[in-house]
Amino acid sequence: MNRGWNYGMSQNLRTSIEENLAKLTDLLKSSEIVVLRLNHRPRDFRVTTHACLTARAFGANGVIIADTEAKGIIEKIESLNIAWGGGFWVRDSVATDRVINVWRSLGGVIINLSMYGEDIRNVLSDLYFLRHIRLKPFLVMVGSSKVPAKIYTIADYNISITNQPHSEVAALAIFLDKIHGGNWPRYTEGTVRMNPSLKGKGRISIMRTVGSDEET
Structure with missing residues (x-):
């Protein structure tokens, strides 16, 4: 039985997720690169915050923290925007599968960063062509706890920065730097x-x- 990523959620959280998805869709339509943070847990607060800071610094439009609430992180990034500028955004409480479906409907490319993926050096020219010539928006997925096997099938590209154990924050930074050719905002x-x-x-x-x- 495929119970999906939101199996076991309370009804209130499911309702919140549906409402947030509706609000998020228009935001996604105007975004070029969005990071989807998978399986965030309360103990991941610091690492997920660093993932958001890295995404902002290296030119992503925003981060979606899927399937859970992360109010503290959202408030932290909003305060940072006031001080340091920019329209970078963070949203939470949106189901992973629904985000993926919306992104597909927008014609976007889905990328999963994982040590199990193909070396980015072997596909960078393809990715660069998709982003800068065909102007395809990228949804970049980074995991926290163990990433569901289904993600590897859903992704258009499973990309590795190195096929060695490493931080998802480091992988995100290097990926965005390469995609932007070192041109940070x-x-x-x-x-x-x-x-x-x-x-x-x-x-x-x-x-x-x-x-x-x-x-x-």
Whole structure:
């Protein structure tokens, strides 16, 4: 019997998932790269937060934390957007299979990052063509606990950064960097500016008013 990923959920959570999916669909239509975080657990708070930060820094539009609530992570990223700028988004409580179905209906490509996948160097030209020439949107799946076997069949591409044990956050960073050709987004709308330094510690500027700043 195929019980699906949301087997055992409360009715309230299932209702919340359906409502969130309806709100999410329009957001997905305007997105080029979305990360789907699978099997998030409360103890994964730090790693999932780092996955969101990495996705934002390397040019994804947003992250979906599937099949569970993650209010604390959403609030953390929203606060970061205010300070550092950008429209990066995080959504939770949406069923994995429903997200995949919507993405398919939008004509998007589904990619599963896994050490069991094909070496990215062998397929990077194909992926680059799909993203930058055919303008196909990418749904990039990264797991937490053991990823269901069905995911490997659903994915259009199972991609490995290295066929060795490694962090999903590291895999996500390298994948996005390669797909974007090292061209990361520049965020200019926030109240915080980084003034980097090649030698010694850089400085952070806090924008108090338009045209002025305070260094820390």
